[in-house]
Amino acid sequence: MELTWYLLIPVAGSAAVLYAGWLARYVLSQDAGTAEMQQIGGMIFEGAMAFLSRQYRTIAIFALLTAVLIGVIVGGISDGVKNIVLSDAGEVQYGQVEVGQWTEGLLTAVAFLAGAFCSGLAGYIGMFIAVRSNVRTASAAQRSLKAAVTVSLRGGAVSGFLVVALSLIGVSTIFGVFTGILNYPSAITPFLIVGFGFGASFVALFAQLGGGIYTKAADVGADLVGKVEAGIPEDDPRNAAVVADLVGDNVGDCAGRGADLFESMSAENIGAMILGVAIYTVTGRIEWIMFPLILRSFGVIAAAIGLSSVPFFIKEDGNQDPMTPLNYGYYIVSILSVIGLGIATKGLLGDQWYWFFGCGIVGILTGICFVYITQFYTAGSWRPVKEIANASRTGPATNIIIGTAVGFETTAATALTIGTALVASFLLGSNAEIPGVAASTAGIFGTAVATMAMLMSAAYILAMDTFGPITDNAGGITEFSGAPESARHITDSLDAVGNTTKALTKGYAVASAGLAAFLLFSAFLDKVKERLEIPLTAELPIDIANVDVFVGALLGVMLVFLFSSLAIRSVGKVAGEIIEEVRRQFREDPGIMAGTSRPDYARAVDITAKASLKAMIAPGLLAVGMPVAVGLLFRFVVSDLHYGGGENSGWLAVSGLLIVGTIGGIIVATFLNNSGGAWDNAKKYIEAGSLKDDAGQPIGKGTPTHAAAVVGDTVGDPFKDTAGPALHVLVKLLSTITLVLAPLFIA
């Protein structure tokens, strides 16, 4: 591969970091608003940073312990040798590389910590800026819509670009160190750096769980004790939980989703590099391994150009839907991605490159499809949300019944789109004739190209996503600080757009998980083949009619449900503690309700933080522990009972758990995300007066119909913001943990 290609990676990575720095400087240079605003902004900032510090400290301890465990386990089961079997035109040649038993353990543990650190760093800096952007957006909203959009989008983009840059820099640096400095062959290295992906998943799991529980417990708790019990409006300063609620938007939506997509990109990058090894062993061309990093580099450049173009599309008069300029920016990113995809495939993937170019187009189209599917199911202008709003007339029960039916229904569009994308990219890829490479190997690489291409726009999508909590918070600050009506109007319209962009990102995350499942599973099988000393290009069927695989599959789907159950229940528990605290404050200081004294916000924030961190542990341990437990149980117990040998029981059961658990996770996450989004917007639809009674009069706030819709919205909260997003992380964690620990399950 030519040097120019290699250079592209650090150049794009550094450019993204510089761009993020420039954006951060821009945001911080903006006016921070009135003293009132700065006061509440300061409280949110302190609360969010305090939670994040405490959360990262907890995660750091877990991560260090896990790193030691990984080092010991991987070292203990390593035979010190990596075997890459080169299959060339039917002849099998072993490529053995001496790594050293404990060196392998150490390298994996180091990669794990590097992944965990990068993920944490991206989350921390991104949130630091996002929380600073809230109050500046609130201030800008007093000037103009254009100013508010620019500040909030740029604030969100800091997180987006840092996440992408750190993933790109992290993976390429560790790959560069292992090959360039430690001198491991390129065919071995992707197998040694899988720990990086696991580290990223590990942090993402706890960040998403802790943040997701925090944000929804605070939301549900504040609403139940404020709106329902005390009869005061949302974001009213008399409610002690209101700051916790505003803090929650940041720690759940910003930090959580950032860690989620950091993990996606890192794990899928490494997985795709492993798939590239299979073709590299036959063709001898390093391009197949480096391709994912190159494509990501083009992607981040495309995203930066698209983002910079947004302000040009904002009209000064303020009569524009703020979603319009964001959509234009997305189109620019997509067009530039197609161009980058063309250059990368033509330059790197041989004379049959156009097949893989086609795969990439499939991936980019899949991303666009999900944007529209999510809008159809969760935006108020279409049938599903109207149906739920309408069902609210007969009370909360019918609201929930129809909302569940809609949520179940949305899985169809998701499954059909992912299924079509997988089949199409596999078939396109399998048509590429690469001498010595089986059509199925090329096909699987095709699905990897589709995944990578879809993720080219990740930085832009993440910027739009973080835009959501920033504008949500800006609205809260505006209300809390008693700013003028005109500013509230601007933040309201931005908040509505933010709800849409948040929903889009979830759809995008599910789609990327779905496409990636296939490539990550194939990477896992490559790791098994490496261990079993089978050529990477050979077939290794996982027979779903085998009892070990079948039971593993059953347990995989069950894991998805049990994990969701724990996550949902945690929200209820923590919300209960918040309610108790707010009640106590109301009771002990009557001045709060009268408005003469301020409630103790910090204490409510503190209680929420502590309870959320405690609640994240059980589902987190289940997610990490169950694949390991199943693998060990089948390897050591079940296999011995097999008459006539069950030496494959361990990794077969894990395979079933991994792949069918992933399918279940994608479907259930879709249900949870979309039903929650639809319930939320059904409530908004009624509040906007769009639902009419028989006489044609709007049925608005304060009616039993609206109360029924509020029930649905509250039910949807832990679905869409706690359990659903945590499931995205879970399915990828399953892949990375099994990738790292694969040898543990092989007898």
Next chain:
Amino acid sequence: MELTWYLLIPVAGSAAVLYAGWLARYVLSQDAGTAEMQQIGGMIFEGAMAFLSRQYRTIAIFALLTAVLIGVIVGGISDGVKNIVLSDAGEVQYGQVEVGQWTEGLLTAVAFLAGAFCSGLAGYIGMFIAVRSNVRTASAAQRSLKAAVTVSLRGGAVSGFLVVALSLIGVSTIFGVFTGILNYPSAITPFLIVGFGFGASFVALFAQLGGGIYTKAADVGADLVGKVEAGIPEDDPRNAAVVADLVGDNVGDCAGRGADLFESMSAENIGAMILGVAIYTVTGRIEWIMFPLILRSFGVIAAAIGLSSVPFFIKEDGNQDPMTPLNYGYYIVSILSVIGLGIATKGLLGDQWYWFFGCGIVGILTGICFVYITQFYTAGSWRPVKEIANASRTGPATNIIIGTAVGFETTAATALTIGTALVASFLLGSNAEIPGVAASTAGIFGTAVATMAMLMSAAYILAMDTFGPITDNAGGITEFSGAPESARHITDSLDAVGNTTKALTKGYAVASAGLAAFLLFSAFLDKVKERLEIPLTAELPIDIANVDVFVGALLGVMLVFLFSSLAIRSVGKVAGEIIEEVRRQFREDPGIMAGTSRPDYARAVDITAKASLKAMIAPGLLAVGMPVAVGLLFRFVVSDLHYGGGENSGWLAVSGLLIVGTIGGIIVATFLNNSGGAWDNAKKYIEAGSLKDDAGQPIGKGTPTHAAAVVGDTVGDPFKDTAGPALHVLVKLLSTITLVLAPLFIA
């Protein structure tokens, strides 16, 4: 095999029919109660029979059309020859039997119609007696608890024994005719009679969907318009929908569940016989094919003895929990089943019989486990229901959130139990050394023995199940006819037991579906092997990492959610039509509310029936059509696009859909059944005054907490009585339809 064994089958089958006849005579000879009771009983009888007739007419038309289609398709794709490849010590010998192309189509169509007819007949007669038992139970409740239990249990048992007897007689007769009169070899016949199972599934699907939608739409509709809108009590005669509600209990719970278990037994019988063929081809012993029929014969005898013993355990004083004698009866059935299992395995399964005896014990224990798991999760004395009741204090939203979390959680116990049972029975079976038979073939047969053994108690379980709607109706009749308080007290206590037995049966049905999935899927693979001319004992891996299998799997899980969505939504729609009708009657005749004139019950019944039958068509067609559509799409479209051959795409995609769809179906059905049951009992827990406030006072009816619990109960209705049970049928239908149409998906 000795003649005595053969004779056992018709003897047990006829004995069961005679026993059912004797029970029916007993019930019909009981006092039919006061004129008032007879009047309402008559209305329920007419409504139920009218619905059933109309429903069966619709199903009959569908079934006839489907039979013609099956005949044409199976005939059209048949090559007129059945190939059973006999593998003996490594040597492969083909056993080809000339069947004739169109003969095969005709035979399959005839078997389909026979299965459909038997299922319909069992449902019809069973419900005829059940509806007659309602009013007699209400009358008996005025005398004593013992009389009421005896009448209702015997009424329910008519259905239970007819279902089992007709399945046993149906399968053995058609097997006898094909082998004895048409002279097909025993190794071929099980493949020719798979249509019987599909016919049973087909009727069960529509019976369960139509009945399930009817019962819950009437229930939800009557409650919303009566209790909520008009403020009149449940089962109040002024509510025009009240008779429809009572009719619904019969058509949903009796006819639906009967068809469900008829299908289970028939499909699993035939599937197990196909698995027996694999061992028969090696050993030449017909016992392996006949074993399932023999075991079923022992089972029906055990059930009859157990049922007859129940009255002896009922205490005259009436201070006994009516569940106690039912439990004693179940223990007797279980013990006798173990004895029958021992005789059958020792007599038929060779000198390594004890391994299969162990498999059977696993199956019987699994049945018992499910009885306890269901009770834990849905009965008021344990943590889950109390947790939901407690969450109702903070309103309907937290009730739904915690109920969902509990429902998700219950999937863990189900998956662990089914997984353990499958692994244990497979491992035990695989230890049986049968010369020339692979350990895995014996292992799969072991899972079939476990399934068969679990289903030995089916007649008894079904009797307990049908007991539920009979006592529910008896309670309604008692209330409606203004019978004395003491009678109401007895029917209330029976109704509570009926709720438990209904929940148990659902758990039992899920467990049987879970265990059977594995055997039915193996039977499907045997059919594929037969068509591909591969020995039945050979390995034929279904690689879940293959893109066709993976996408099929994704679509299978999606089918489960989309099907549930349609079923749940139908309930909402039909309930809306009922509400409109009752409102109309209240509006047009003010005398109804005043109690001076009677509402037009028949019209409400009629509207519900029509709307339910219309609503069952969409989900029904989806269930039947989707596996066929996926198979054809992959066989004809996707396979052509595969570079380097995708000739297996069709049946591979169908395999993925079938097996992973089954896993998804079992898990989602468990969630729907148990969350619904738990919500129902959380409401009852509050109504019984068991939930206390901070001062220790019971929080009962009429409180906001109770209202919140009612919301959960209403949400749970379509979950547990429409979508959940319909999913049991769906997963088995997937197996039978693919068994029949397997050659269609093979290029």
